[in-house]
Amino acid sequence: MSSYRKTLEKGAKAYRCGDMPLDAFLIVSGSVEISIRRDGVQIPVVTLSSGEMFGEMELIDGGMRRLTASAMTDCVLQIIKREQIVERLDNTDPIVRALLQRQLSRFRVALELIESDVIADTGHTDPSASVVTSAIAKLRLEAQLREALEQGVLEILWQPIGAIADGRIVGYEALMRWPHVDLGDLMPKQFIALAEETSLIVVLGDYALQRVCIALRALADCGCSPMPYIALNVSGRALSSAVFVDQIIASAVRHGIDTAWIRLEVTESVFLDYHQIEELIQRCHAVNIRVAVDDFGTEYSNFSHLHRLAFDTIKLEQNFTHDLDQPRCLAMVQAIIAVARAIDADIVAEGVETDAQLQQLRQLGCDYAQGFLIGKPLTSTELLASIS
Structure with a gap:
């Protein structure tokens, strides 16, 4: 059983009054009764x-448990670690923290009133149901992502990058995929932003780095020559x-590979x-690591970056x-390629899907291409098979 999951048989306690709060819980299946001793x-x-x-x-309040949580049926619980919530609180707006402290104060008062059999209006207003649902869904997905990292189930796929001049595969981009039990295969845009909200992105980045190094070691052991590179996306x-x-x-x-x-x-x-x-670029160049600007042409594009x-x-x-x-787009790509030439940088065109696109890029003098026409993302097994 994962450290992010807990099973309870009917009648068992998730926690008791007087316990020190260490975790919060999301109910995956079953039902739980919350009770107070009076x-x-x-x-x-x-x-x-x-x-x-x-x-x-x-858990947020930090005091001893004043309530008891009992399984009404056999239950499976997703564990929300204390540090998940504390880190989010530390990084939130001071006003939000102040509002939360106010709600915690009301929470304490409400418990005291229940214990003393007094009913009173504490002035508490429930937040919007949609906001609560969204927050719970985010915490659940974060806990599941931590569980996936712990169990090593996140997959890295390798998308080929080819030289336009002769069709050689010169490298691969590492793409992360999460085979989620309930939601199917999740692509990075569906969970990377969530990880970036906390230090989980650091763990995720190290996970990807280790698998890149393992893949490169395997390629070297296969006698691959010339050796392809693997490109790794870097978080903020x-x-x-x-x-x-x-x-x-x-x-x-550690893996015996060339940087x-x-x-x-x-x-x-x-x-x-x-x-x-x-x-970062200077330190990378000192150890022969090349650095690319990704997705050039998005809303943040600025030629001063290249300058x-x-x-x-x-x-x-x-x-x-x-x-x-489209003529205007063609002219812009031609200009970007000219700038790249002037600053001695390579150009990789992403999203190449047709022969017509590849031919046009060849005529423009683009160096490399990436996309389904060049090759679909490969599993590690498929990667090694393609080499051998």
Whole structure:
């Protein structure tokens, strides 16, 4: 059983009055009764069922449990760790924290009134049901993501990047996929933003880095020559870490691979601190790691990025590729390729799906292409099979 799951048989207690609160719980299946002790008798307060959360208020409050939670049926509970909630509170707006403290005060008063058999209006107004539902769904997904990381079920797929001139596969981009039991295969955009709200993104990044190094070691052991690179997407949280590049170096040494086989991709949306990114690029170049600006052409695009930061590669956002049949788009791509040439950077066109797009990019002088025409994302087994 995962450390993020708990099973209770009918009649068992999730916690008792007087316990120190360590976790909150989401009910995956079954029902739970919350009760309070008064005059030596347990008085039911509420019965909760699948999808509902309990134990969070006392967890935030930090005091001893004043309520008892009992399984009314056999139950499966998703555990919400204390640090998940505390980290979110620490990072939230001060006004929100103040409002929460006010609600906690009312929570304490309400418990005291129930214990003393007095009914009173505490002035509490329930938040919107949709807000509560959304918050619970987010906490549930975060707990499930932590569980998936713990069990190693997140998959890394490898999408080929080909040289347009001769069709050679020169590298791969590491793409994370989460095979969720209930929701099916989740792509990064469906859970990366959630991880970025907390330090979970650091754990997720290290998970991806280790699997990239394992894959590169396997490719080297297969005698792959010339050796392809693998590109790894970098989060804003990783960029702010002073030891990020040191962690890459240490992982490369541990797996016996060349750091030049690893490439980093940085999206323009994290360009908040030029000095920070400039320092990252310099440190990467010192150990032969090339750095790409990803999704160039999105809402954050700015040619000053290319002027001020020594990127090795520009990855052209896929909408440019899809609209190459439009004269204005064609002219813009031609200009971007000319700029790349002038600053000695490579160009990778993303989202290449047709022969016509590939031919047009070849005529424009684009270096590399990525997309379903070049190759679909491969599992690790398929990757090694394609090499051998």
